[in-house]
Amino acid sequence: MAAPLKSSPKDAQVMSAILKDMGVLESEPRLINQMLEFTYRYVTDVLDDAKVYSNHANRKTVDADDIKLAVQIKTDHSFTTPPPKDLLLEVARQKNSQPLPLVKPYSGPRLPPDRYCLTQPNYKLRTVKKPRSVQYGLPMSQKIGLVSQVKPMLAPSLTVVTKSLHQPTVTILNKAQSTAKPTVRVTPGLGALGASGLSRIISSGGGLGGLTSTGQASVQPAAASTSLLSSTAVVSSSSTPSLTLSSTSTPGLSGISTLPSSLPTTGVTQINPLKRKLEDDDYDI
Amino acid sequence: MATTSEDPVESVKKEPGSCQYDKQTLVAVLQFLRKHNLKGTESLLKEEAKVSEDDLKTEEDKKTEVSQALAAVYKSDDDPSLFEDLYQDLKTFIDSCLDVHKVELSTILYPVFVHMYLELVYNGHQWNASQFYSRFWQDQDEHRHEDLARLTSVRQKEHMVGSDNQLLESFKTSKFILRMSRDSYTHLKRHLQEKRLSSLLTIVQDHLFIDVFDGVPRTQQQIQASGGGLTGEVDRDANKAKVLYGLLREPDVQIALDDDEEGGDGDEKPKKKKSKKDPLLMKKSKNDPNAPAPTRIPLPELKDQDHRDRALGFREAKKRVKLDHNHLPSICFYTFVNSFHGVTCVDVSDDSSLMAAGFSDGNLRVWSLTPQKLRSMKGVDDLDIIDKEADDVMERIFDDRTATDFKSLSGHKGAVYSASISPDRAYLLSASEDGTVRLWSLQIWSNLVCYKGHNFPVWDVRFSPHGYYFASASHDRTARVWATDHHQPVRIFAGHLSDVDCCRFHPNSNYVATGSSDNSVRLWDMLNGSCVRVMTGHKSAVHCLEFSPDGKFLASGGADSQVLIWDLATGTMVAQLLAHTSTVYDLCFSREGTMLASGGLDDSIRVWDMQKIMAEQDTEADPSIPSNITINDSASLLLGSYFTKNTTVLGLHFTRRNLLLACGPFVAPS
Numbered sequence: 032m033a034a035p036l037k038s039s040p041k042d043a044q045v046m047s048a049i050l051k052d053m054g055v056l057e058s059e060p061r062l063i064n065q066m067l068e069f070t071y072r073y074v075t076d077v078l079d080d081a082k083v084y085s086n087h088a089n090r091k092t093v094d095a096d097d098i099k100l101a102v103q104i105k106t107d108h109s110f111t112t113p114p115p116k117d118l119l120l121e122v123a124r125q126k127n128s129q130p131l132p133l134v135k136p137y138s139g140p141r142l143p144p145d146r147y148c149l150t151q152p153n154y155k156l157r158t159v160k161k162p163r164s165v166q167y168g169l170p171m172s173q174k175i176g177l178v179s180q181v182k183p184m185l186a187p188s189l190t191v192v193t194k195s196l197h198q199p200t201v202t203i204l205n206k207a208q209s210t211a212k213p214t215v216r217v218t219p220g221l222g223a224l225g226a227s228g229l230s231r232i233i234s235s236g237g238g239l240g241g242l243t244s245t246g247q248a249s250v251q252p253a254a255a256s257t258s259l260l261s262s263t264a265v266v267s268s269s270s271t272p273s274l275t276l277s278s279t280s281t282p283g284l285s286g287i288s289t290l291p292s293s294l295p296t297t298g299v300t301q302i303n304p305l306k307r308k309l310e311d312d313d314y315d316i
Numbered sequence: 317m318a319t320t321s322e323d324p325v326e327s328v329k330k331e332p333g334s335c336q337y338d339k340q341t342l343v344a345v346l347q348f349l350r351k352h353n354l355k356g357t358e359s360l361l362k363e364e365a366k367v368s369e370d371d372l373k374t375e376e377d378k379k380t381e382v383s384q385a386l387a388a389v390y391k392s393d394d395d396p397s398l399f400e401d402l403y404q405d406l407k408t409f410i411d412s413c414l415d416v417h418k419v420e421l422s423t424i425l426y427p428v429f430v431h432m433y434l435e436l437v438y439n440g441h442q443w444n445a446s447q448f449y450s451r452f453w454q455d456q457d458e459h460r461h462e463d464l465a466r467l468t469s470v471r472q473k474e475h476m477v478g479s480d481n482q483l484l485e486s487f488k489t490s491k492f493i494l495r496m497s498r499d500s501y502t503h504l505k506r507h508l509q510e511k512r513l514s515s516l517l518t519i520v521q522d523h524l525f526i527d528v529f530d531g532v533p534r535t536q537q538q539i540q541a542s543g544g545g546l547t548g549e550v551d552r553d554a555n556k557a558k559v560l561y562g563l564l565r566e567p568d569v570q571i572a573l574d575d576d577e578e579g580g581d582g583d584e585k586p587k588k589k590k591s592k593k594d595p596l597l598m599k600k601s602k603n604d605p606n607a608p609a610p611t612r613i614p615l616p617e618l619k620d621q622d623h624r625d626r627a628l629g630f631r632e633a634k635k636r637v638k639l640d641h642n643h644l645p646s647i648c649f650y651t652f653v654n655s656f657h658g659v660t661c662v663d664v665s666d667d668s669s670l671m672a673a674g675f676s677d678g679n680l681r682v683w684s685l686t687p688q689k690l691r692s693m694k695g696v697d698d699l700d701i702i703d704k705e706a707d708d709v710m711e712r713i714f715d716d717r718t719a720t721d722f723k724s725l726s727g728h729k730g731a732v733y734s735a736s737i738s739p740d741r742a743y744l745l746s747a748s749e750d751g752t753v754r755l756w757s758l759q760i761w762s763n764l765v766c767y768k769g770h771n772f773p774v775w776d777v778r779f780s781p782h783g784y785y786f787a788s789a790s791h792d793r794t795a796r797v798w799a800t801d802h803h804q805p806v807r808i809f810a811g812h813l814s815d816v817d818c819c820r821f822h823p824n825s826n827y828v829a830t831g832s833s834d835n836s837v838r839l840w841d842m843l844n845g846s847c848v849r850v851m852t853g854h855k856s857a858v859h860c861l862e863f864s865p866d867g868k869f870l871a872s873g874g875a876d877s878q879v880l881i882w883d884l885a886t887g888t889m890v891a892q893l894l895a896h897t898s899t900v901y902d903l904c905f906s907r908e909g910t911m912l913a914s915g916g917l918d919d920s921i922r923v924w925d926m927q928k929i930m931a932e933q934d935t936e937a938d939p940s941i942p943s944n945i946t947i948n949d950s951a952s953l954l955l956g957s958y959f960t961k962n963t964t965v966l967g968l969h970f971t972r973r974n975l976l977l978a979c980g981p982f983v984a985p986s
Contacts, residue, residue: 134616134799141616143765
């Protein structure tokens with residue numbers, strides 16, 4: 032597998048000779064192609080850079096000087112090596128001279144401060160500033176942001192779909208008054224509400240498996256009057272120590288399995304998430 | 317930079333070797349003439365040989381420039397052709413010594429060879445260097461050939477200036493350490509001084525460090541066993557510090573059945589403790605002098621869930637199968653099929669319920685090894701309505717609608733090289749080629765934190781047995797210890813000469829062992845980051861490490877297909893297990909430490925008798941004298957070899973009941 036055929040080009044033969052010289056006795060045939068490609072790319076890059084340098088020095092031809100400079104810059108830039116030993120020892124000495132930090136007891140899941148974690152919501156809800164009085168028990172005026180959720184780690188391709196409701200139907204229940212049986216009835220955009228005027232959006236759990244599941248934002252019971260989805264910090268304050276594991280859950284965005292997955296279209300000006308124009312206060316991707 | 321006359325020099329260098337040789341003597345002669353002010357002869361010779369003034373100048377200029385940069389490590393004015401004769405002379409001298417001294421002195425040949433070669437290259441005698449190399453390289457040990465091949469890429473002085481070649485840097489900056497008995501050393505010194513081999517003497521003084529000990533010269537076996545380090549062996553001070561290898565005091569188990577707390581009652585119920593060796597039970601309850609204080613390093617307190625886990629662990633331990641040389645373990649093998657060289661690492665949780673595997677495309681998968689499926693946690697609103705005081709609250713928080721047999725985790729940009737499940741099964745860590753370590757939650761199945769510190773591929777990551785801390789080993793020659801709630805490392809262990817390939821925590825979490833491509837194993841103290849043990853003996857990179865459950869021994873396996881057992885109290889080798897025919901990828905001790913299983917690239921799992929090693933260990937010998945160490949390498953230590961069909965063994969794990977689980981990818985033969 033190592034020696035190319037006699038009929039292969041001279042470059043390939045030279046390359047296989049180099050490999051043999053450096054101790055690589057057996058290799059896959061495509062290694063020679065990869066090495067040749069790399070060599071070609073590297074040499075052309077160096078020669079291009081050298082041309083630039085010789086132009087800069089107002090010379091007509093490319094000198095050995097220029098080539099040397101080009102090679103040096105390329106190696107410093109592309110082929111980084113791990114830091115030298117003395118630097119490592121110095122850094123290590125400084126770090127190790129500090130005592131180990133004490134472990135805070137009863138702190139739930141031990142994670143770094145929120146800005147170093149990947150647990151923050153990577154979207155922002157847009158609210159409409161309609162001056163309506165907020166009365167407890169009556170439907171509140173607010174905009175519900177429908178967010179399509181993607182995997183939080185990589186570049187989130189977010190589309191924030193907002194639906195303007197004349198009489199939004201979502202109200203938030205206070206903890207003290209939780210109904211015995213939570214209803215999963217959401218009638219967005221319609222004037223008529225349930226008799227009690229209270230309905231609840233329930234999000235089913237664990238929807239991270241699906242990629243772009245449209246879900247409805249679950250609103251915190253504690254944040255009754257705000258219309259923005261609060262960050263996970265609020266979640267943690269409301270949970271008891273024994274359920275500390277839930278406190279750092281990503282805000283419960285997930286597909287609702289009980290609701291129809293398509294957006295209800297009756298009587299609502301619906302914006303297609305895929306075709307919406309990017310607006311000013313959109314979260315940067 | 318004197319560059320104007322580069323071109324003629326370059327063109328001269330392109331001539332075939334023989335002309336170059338003449339040219340160099342010519343230049344040397346001219347310099348001699350110049351020194352002694354023989355101007356007439358000089359100009360005549362120059363005219364005849366057609367050597368330009370510039371050639372001379374550039375040689376000297378170059379020398380000064382480079383030497384300024386290099387601090388003249390290798391500068392010498394010796395005649396290059398002498399080097400071959402010097403080396404040959406050294407060889408004949410060693411052959412003429414008595415046998416006892418011969419083996420010890422022959423260890424000096426490798427470093428002398430390397431440094432002579434580098435000196436020739438540094439001083440510009442390229443042709444001589446290649447002659448020297450081709451004549452003597454085959455005399456060196458097999459395991460040195462790879463390093464030598466890397467060294468031959470350095471052929472000119474310019475190659476030595478850049479810091480790309482790390483092997484070169486190691487040779488230039490660190491001294492090669494040899495251990496020799498006093499008799500052999502005096503022989504050597506006498507020979508060098510008698511014959512007035514000054515150049516050899518300078519090499520020995522500058523680049524070698526000979527640690528002399530008073531005692532009988534070592535045998536071939538002993539020397540072979542501990543040789544192999546990139547820069548030789550270790551001097552006596554490296555392993556002097558005291559290592560607290562005892563286990564931490566077990567906390568009281570309050571929840572559950574009939575488990576007892578104090579070890580004082582150990583007489584009546586010896587089996588109910590989690591300790592791996594029952595006779596040690598009594599010692600542990602009293603103050604073990606070799607155990608660190610429980611507060612030596614801050615550890616997280618135990619939660620209710622942890623106490624429950626421990627109680628479960630005790631119950632399982634009671635049903636454990638006792639393994640010894642008559643009762644070999646049963647092995648259950650999990651084979652990855654259709655993985656196309658994709659599986660890079662495997663980890664099984666401590667209670668054997670979860671298995672995580674990392675792949676070369678950057679994904680991770682977690683499987684459930686029990687009939688219970690993997691579920692995700694419910695959403696916030698659902699969690700509010702469940703009864704938090706119920707006994708099965710831990711069951712209720714999970715949503716059964718999301719139950720699947722395996723879960724995939726994506727996030728890394730490069731291949732995942734290592735995975736580690738936390739002892740409480742809540743977190744998973746993964747180390748990747750993109751230089752990051754990611755923490756995943758195994759309850760909501762998402763990425764929680766990305767730890768960025770290494771800028772180079774991270775080869776290994778491992779949770780501490782108490783959770784909270786984890787160690788990572790990387791290509792940047794450091795191992796770092798992190799705490800899950802700090803975004804930066806809390807300890808950095810620097811000292812290896814090449815990339816750190818694996819890292820493990822000691823069962824008491826106070827020490828971290830690392831194995832590296834410089835063929836050494838080091839033990840680091842968590843408290844102050846110092847290196848307390850350096851152990852050489854592997855002839856190639858160390859790929860896996862494992863502490864024995866009682867914390868006294870460390871087993872290491874590497875690319876040289878050896879498995880070595882080290883005694884941590886002294887830092888000496890206790891046993892050398894030779895049976896594998898290829899790289900050893902994973903090691904695992906049985907739960908009570910009587911058996912060691914090893915598996916690797918040769919598609920086999922081998923089981924070794926650890927009990928016998930411990931019984932036959934010579935604890936009376938004085939470890940400071942290397943010749944007193946006896947290394948156990950008898951073939952009777954191998955209890956069994958189990959072969960798979962073309963399935964590399966990547967992971968090994970003894971369950972709490974001493975069933976051996978093994979995992980590996982099936983690699984179809986091409």
